Amino acid sequence: MTTEFANRDPRETVHPHNRAHTPGGSSSGSAAAVADFQVPVGLGTQTGGSTIRPAAFCGVIGYKPSFGEFSRVGIKMQCHNLDTLGVICRSLDDVALMRAVLLAIDPQPVDRASAAPRIGFCRSPAWDHADADTQALLERTAAGLAASGATVRDVALTPAHILDHHRRIFEFEAARNYAYEYEVHGDKLSASLRDGLLTPGRALPLSAYVEAIETAEAFRRNLDDLFSEFDVLLAPSAVGEAPEGLGSTGDARFNAIWTLAWTPCLTLPAGTGRKGLPLGIQLIGPRFRDEALLDAAAWVEARLN
Amino acid sequence: MTTEFANRDPRETVHPHNRAHTPGGSSSGSAAAVADFQVPVGLGTQTGGSTIRPAAFCGVIGYKPSFGEFSRVGIKMQCHNLDTLGVICRSLDDVALMRAVLLAIDPQPVDRASAAPRIGFCRSPAWDHADADTQALLERTAAGLAASGATVRDVALTPAHILDHHRRIFEFEAARNYAYEYEVHGDKLSASLRDGLLTPGRALPLSAYVEAIETAEAFRRNLDDLFSEFDVLLAPSAVGEAPEGLGSTGDARFNAIWTLAWTPCLTLPAGTGRKGLPLGIQLIGPRFRDEALLDAAAWVEARLN
Numbered sequence: 001m002t003t004e005f006a007n008r009d010p011r012e013t014v015h016p017h018n019r020a021h022t023p024g025g026s027s028s029g030s031a032a033a034v035a036d037f038q039v040p041v042g043l044g045t046q047t048g049g050s051t052i053r054p055a056a057f058c059g060v061i062g063y064k065p066s067f068g069e070f071s072r073v074g075i076k077m078q079c080h081n082l083d084t085l086g087v088i089c090r091s092l093d094d095v096a097l098m099r100a101v102l103l104a105i106d107p108q109p110v111d112r113a114s115a116a117p118r119i120g121f122c123r124s125p126a127w128d129h130a131d132a133d134t135q136a137l138l139e140r141t142a143a144g145l146a147a148s149g150a151t152v153r154d155v156a157l158t159p160a161h162i163l164d165h166h167r168r169i170f171e172f173e174a175a176r177n178y179a180y181e182y183e184v185h186g187d188k189l190s191a192s193l194r195d196g197l198l199t200p201g202r203a204l205p206l207s208a209y210v211e212a213i214e215t216a217e218a219f220r221r222n223l224d225d226l227f228s229e230f231d232v233l234l235a236p237s238a239v240g241e242a243p244e245g246l247g248s249t250g251d252a253r254f255n256a257i258w259t260l261a262w263t264p265c266l267t268l269p270a271g272t273g274r275k276g277l278p279l280g281i282q283l284i285g286p287r288f289r290d291e292a293l294l295d296a297a298a299w300v301e302a303r304l305n
Numbered sequence: 306m307t308t309e310f311a312n313r314d315p316r317e318t319v320h321p322h323n324r325a326h327t328p329g330g331s332s333s334g335s336a337a338a339v340a341d342f343q344v345p346v347g348l349g350t351q352t353g354g355s356t357i358r359p360a361a362f363c364g365v366i367g368y369k370p371s372f373g374e375f376s377r378v379g380i381k382m383q384c385h386n387l388d389t390l391g392v393i394c395r396s397l398d399d400v401a402l403m404r405a406v407l408l409a410i411d412p413q414p415v416d417r418a419s420a421a422p423r424i425g426f427c428r429s430p431a432w433d434h435a436d437a438d439t440q441a442l443l444e445r446t447a448a449g450l451a452a453s454g455a456t457v458r459d460v461a462l463t464p465a466h467i468l469d470h471h472r473r474i475f476e477f478e479a480a481r482n483y484a485y486e487y488e489v490h491g492d493k494l495s496a497s498l499r500d501g502l503l504t505p506g507r508a509l510p511l512s513a514y515v516e517a518i519e520t521a522e523a524f525r526r527n528l529d530d531l532f533s534e535f536d537v538l539l540a541p542s543a544v545g546e547a548p549e550g551l552g553s554t555g556d557a558r559f560n561a562i563w564t565l566a567w568t569p570c571l572t573l574p575a576g577t578g579r580k581g582l583p584l585g586i587q588l589i590g591p592r593f594r595d596e597a598l599l600d601a602a603a604w605v606e607a608r609l610n
Binding site: 081202 | 374376377378382385386408409410478482484485507510511519593
């Protein structure tokens with residue numbers, strides 16, 4: 001089951017490996033059902049971290065394509081600038097298959113014999129929020145992939161405060177897209193949605209929204225430049241394991257960066273943390289080069305411990 | 306009444322000044338009802354030329370805001386990269402009012418004492434398709450505004466073949482967004498929609514779509530540069546007067562350019578053509594500077610003959 005309006009207020013779905021933990025969200029049911037082998041593939045939308053985060057928490061693959069490629073007809077839109085339809089499944093082959101289905105194009109099989117990628121290790125401006133397990137996993141993975149033949153170099157993102165701009169776009173657009181629900185059924189909305197997102201979004205000046213859009217566009221151009229030197233970026237998929245308790249779906253900051261970026265990204269399962277719950281690593285490719293990202297992900301997947 | 310799926314196949318609405326002519330489309334009913342004083346304001350969406358063109362044909366004001374600003378919730382989407390909600394009305398004050406209403410911001414009155422604008426006269430790559438009345442109107446208007454104190458210089462757009470890229474984006478996305486209608490109710494669709502738009506869209510390779518998106522983004526960056534030298538661009542609103550006959554809503558090429566550009570634009574009534582039907586001139590501003598466009602439009606409106 002998804003959360004309230006694909007936002008942050010959870011529903012009944014629990015983590016498939018430990019019922020006391022959240023499966024993440026908003027695509028809670030998709031991730032849990034795929035991880036529990038109830039279904040081979042699920043759909044999710046990502047405005048903040050709603051596809052990658054639950055997939056990482058549940059120990060499966062999550063994939064968010066280049067913004068704009070998958071049709072969004074039928075989706076309850078909360079943020080036209082960010083909402084991206086994604087896929088949760090258990091193999092890269094299924095990602096490639098679903099990509100062909102959703103784009104109505106011929107399937108393009110994953111190339112499992114691609115050359116070692118040039119990897120940018122992007123701890124990101126949110127790095128200090130990653131827990132020790134996640135930081136260790138990422139450092140170990142970067143070193144391991146370098147030892148396996150990949151070129152791995154550290155990269156920094158500019159501008160650094162992009163999460164603030166993601167938040168502004170989210171608030172401003174959601175306040176307008178949920179205006180009917182807010183005005184007519186405000187008492188039925190969760191406090192986190194109503195008071196945490198929509199009310200601040202109504203108070204945000206248009207100029208702040210426009211500045212955020214323009215900053216996001218500059219960020220994307222900077223990423224285009226960065227990808228002239230790298231095939232993929234390596235980054236955390238989440239802060240850590242799925243948090244205990246069902247009151248929150250977890251922290252989306254490691255995902256919101258790449259939602260704003262409009263870049264394709266995916267999370268691969270990469271062992272477990274200290275509570276025995278899954279951890280993931282995230283790979284990000286340049287916009288509209290999703291097939292190359294899948295090929296690089298296959299190279300990485302084959303070399304994860 | 307709008308056309309079929311806000312596309313090109315007309316319905317019963319006729320031109321308010323001559324029932325043998327199309328009111329334009331797709332926002333046929335909005336434009337005709339506003340021009341006929343049945344309503345003070347109408348809404349329209351523009352994917353090609355569906356707001357500006359019918360407004361120009363009917364002799365009223367049409368306004369398409371910066372792409373992304375007005376919420377699109379409730380709109381049947383045919384092309385997420387292009388569909389823009391716009392306003393059709395009879396005064397710039399109503400444009401400013403509707404802008405405040407639709408953005409849920411405080412009204413920002415039109416400044417009718419702004420300085421003479423720097424105007425780029427943009428005949429555009431479609432110029433040869435404009436009829437003699439329209440070409441003469443635009444040349445006369447450019448000269449008249451210069452005589453009134455505006456700086457007017459000719460500008461060219463790059464790349465020149467942007468209409469081909471607009472078409473590709475339209476076809477590719479519409480084919481996917483109307484997949485249900487095509488698959489399940491294809492026999493109920495008009496031939497112009499089904500065979501003219503959706504079938505070619507299904508055949509278009511993903512690579513051609515991506516190339517079109519990337520070309521559009523380069524076009525927008527070129528426009529950003531251009532607007533460092535100009536406050537507004539002056540361009541035709543349509544090929545000419547509303548065509549006779551109700552089988553077509555007219556040619557959208559002078560509008561599709563600016564839909565692809567994501568820039569705000571508006572059409573002002575500017576006299577009549579040889580059949581006695583309205584003509585319009587189009588003004589285009591830089592993205593997210595819609596208020597400045599309205600101010601410049603007020604300056605121009607006060608100086609039209």
